[in-house]
Each structure stands twice: as structure tokens, then as C-alpha cells.
Amino acid sequence: MSTTTTTTVTMQQEQPSLLHLRSHIDQLDKHGFLFGQKLTASMSPLLHDVVYKGLGLNWEQIRLDSTDMDLFLRLIRHPKFYGASVTMPHKVAIIPHLDELTEECRDVGACNTLFLRPRPGGGPRLLCGANTDVIGIRESFVQNIPDRSLYAGRPAMVIGGGGAARSAVYALHKWLGATCIYVASRDAAEVDAVVAECTQRAYGARLVHVETVEQAEALEAPGAIVACIPDFPPVSEGEKALRRITEVMLRKQRKGAILEMCYNPSPYTALGALAEAEGWQVILGTEALIWQGIEQDKYWTGRNTSELPVAQVKTAIAARLAQISKI
The missing domain is CATH 3.40.50.10860 (Leucine Dehydrogenase, chain A, domain 1)
Incomplete structure (x- = not known):
């Protein structure tokens, strides 16, 4: 390393x-x-x-x-x-x-x-x-989930309403084969803003604002979930409602893969543990970090992915994760 x-x-x-x-x-x-x-x-x-x-x-x-x-x-x-x-x-x-x-x-x-x-x-x-955040999200699924049918041709879900959520919506829409995209956040105004922006870019109609547990229970299970929220216990009513909606989705019979974007201070989050316990394939947020970073270095060095030391990067990040887990 x-x-x-x-x-x-x-x-x-x-x-x-x-x-x-x-x-x-x-x-x-x-x-x-x-x-x-x-x-x-x-x-x-x-x-x-x-x-x-x-x-x-x-x-x-x-x-x-x-x-x-x-x-x-x-x-x-x-x-x-x-x-x-x-x-x-x-x-x-x-x-x-x-x-x-x-x-x-x-x-x-x-x-x-x-x-x-x-x-x-x-x-x-x-x-x-x-x-390159959108590339990081795309490659997190492509590189770690060999069976594309696990998520492509199915609904997807984005948890959160900030900048990372916007990147997730874009990647799921453009590259990962989502039939529609559920969006849930602790703040309804955040989701409204995301939907409005995506509507301006001609794919807002594919977004579904999930606001209640009852609504979540009636929806088809997502195949891909991208979680874009901090790893804090829910405190406010909005945060608690969001956690309940997420739990409903994770407990549906048909499972999929979840990318937990949070990796600071640790990628081993409470939400990731919950998803794993429910039978989901969990992709750590450091995967998105790696692939968006490799894409950046393609711009900066003029090299292709095959010319960059991707294996060494993965080894170094894994070693840093091992240090974090010990702490």
C-alpha cells in the first residue's frame, strides 16, 4: 500500500x-x-x-x-x-x-x-x-453485480435528496435499466426539487415520490437502491418515517443490490447492516469512490482505465478500510 x-x-x-x-x-x-x-x-x-x-x-x-x-x-x-x-x-x-x-x-x-x-x-x-460521481455509481453496480437482471428492468430507489441523490437518479435512469425510480427523503421539499429538475431534463416522469409506509407497501420491490444519507440514527419525525419506508422496501420478498454511498467515517453503516440481514447484496460506498476517482484520473492523465493501476488502488483502499474497522 x-x-x-x-x-x-x-x-x-x-x-x-x-x-x-x-x-x-x-x-x-x-x-x-x-x-x-x-x-x-x-x-x-x-x-x-x-x-x-x-x-x-x-x-x-x-x-x-x-x-x-x-x-x-x-x-x-x-x-x-x-x-x-x-x-x-x-x-x-x-x-x-x-x-x-x-x-x-x-x-x-x-x-x-x-x-x-x-x-x-x-x-x-x-x-x-x-x-464522475455518476460513473462511480454506475460502475459500483456493473463491477460488483455480475447478474445485471438483479436490477435492470426493475424499479430502483434513491434514498435522500441532495447532490449525491441527483447523481444516483441520473445513473439509474441512463445506464442501469431502471423502469422507474422511487425517491424518498426526510424532507419532501428536497424530493420536489429533484423531481422538478429531472422534469426539466425530460425524465422526471419516471420518478415516484414515496412519502408513506402505506405507499411503500403497495409498490413493486426495487432491484437497485442507492442510499445517499449520513449514517446517523433517525431522530426527527422525517428521519424516522424515511427509515420505516426503507425497511418496508428491504423486507419485500424479492431482493436486489444496495449501494450505501456513505463511507465517512466508516463504510460499515447501520443501513448497510440492516440490508445485509434482509438478504440484500451490499456495495460499500468506497466502490463509488474508487470508480469515480479512476474516471477523474482518466481526464487528468489522458490514460485509459486499462492503463491505470486499478488493482493497486483497490488494495490501498481495502488496507485503509481495515485500519478504520480496527479503530
Whole structure:
């Protein structure tokens, strides 16, 4: 397993942090950023460190813990900058600052990957946005569930209503063969927003807002579930109702596969344990992390998946998971 010495830059005391950052960048051939907040537990820099070491590249993804978009936009003008992972709270806020968006990024309305293209005719490089979260969700099912009939041609379900839920709806709709998609959240307004956005993109009619246990009991069992909520015990009435709806779906006679997107601080969640006890195939959220990260490195290095050290990445993430489970 590779051991990463990834630099973390927290912009609370900007001048000392920037001086340290510039000194560190001078030692690299290229650098990228993980831009967001609460980044300490993120496995993204570890994943990319394994890829770059496997390819013999003196590159590094640097944690940039900041809410300062203007600062980020200044830093990425550096000639050694290759791209960035963009996480909360910036996935939507970054979009107006980009020159081009991929189809997935545009349709989901959120960007988690910034990459560069030469500008025709010369000049500053084009800032381009992609959404590789959708690829991570797709590949989590494709790579881990050999029998596609377990989920394709059946309803699917998304638990939650945030950015990850939007990516899940897109992946289930476009690639995973869902006949319709149940959406349930602790907050009905979140689901309404998701349905409205998907309607604008011509697939809102395939979404079904599941609001009650009685409604859940009457629905056909989903084949694929993507859970996009934190691993906290339900406290509010909305959270308790969502858990009851989820339990109804998991206890239906026909089972399927569930991708538990939560992996921080651990991918071994209460919901995952409940699903496993009910006979579901559980896919850990670190699978989505791996495949979305590999897709990012395809943009940044120009290599195909077959040219990237995927096996080494899986080994490194598994070793980190073993450390987490011991803790």
C-alpha cells in the first residue's frame, strides 16, 4: 500500500498557508486540489497518490480546505495545475466559473471534477467541469453485480435528496435499466426539487415520490437502491418515517443490490447492516469512490482505465478500510 504525504492547506491563516503551499508545489511536476470542507477523512488524495506513484508521476492532489472560491480560482491559474476534485459546498457554485461542461455535469447540475483543455488559438486553458460521481455509481453496480437482471428492468430507489441523490437518479435512469425510480427523503421539499429538475431534463416522469409506509407497501420491490444519507440514527419525525419506508422496501420478498454511498467515517453503516440481514447484496460506498476517482484520473492523465493501476488502488483502499474497522 502506498503511504501518502498529501499536504493539507486550511485557509484560516491565508498568508502562512499560501507560503507553505507555494514551497510544496515547487517540489512537484504537477499538482491538483481537493477543494471543499471537512476533508481530513477523505480518501481521495490517497487514491490519486496510488495512481500517480503507479504511473511514476511526481504529482499530488493537495487538500484545500476552504470556502474561498476567489482564492481557488486564482490558485488554479498556476502552470503546474492539472485539475481538481470539487466537493461540498462547491459542487454547484463552481459551475458558473467554468468554460465547458460534460453532458453528465450539465444534466446533473453539479460538478465534482475540474479538468483543463487547450484553448483553440492559444491563451489561458479552458476550465472544464465533469461529474464522475455518476460513473462511480454506475460502475459500483456493473463491477460488483455480475447478474445485471438483479436490477435492470426493475424499479430502483434513491434514498435522500441532495447532490449525491441527483447523481444516483441520473445513473439509474441512463445506464442501469431502471423502469422507474422511487425517491424518498426526510424532507419532501428536497424530493420536489429533484423531481422538478429531472422534469426539466425530460425524465422526471419516471420518478415516484414515496412519502408513506402505506405507499411503500403497495409498490413493486426495487432491484437497485442507492442510499445517499449520513449514517446517523433517525431522530426527527422525517428521519424516522424515511427509515420505516426503507425497511418496508428491504423486507419485500424479492431482493436486489444496495449501494450505501456513505463511507465517512466508516463504510460499515447501520443501513448497510440492516440490508445485509434482509438478504440484500451490499456495495460499500468506497466502490463509488474508487470508480469515480479512476474516471477523474482518466481526464487528468489522458490514460485509459486499462492503463491505470486499478488493482493497486483497490488494495490501498481495502488496507485503509481495515485500519478504520480496527479503530
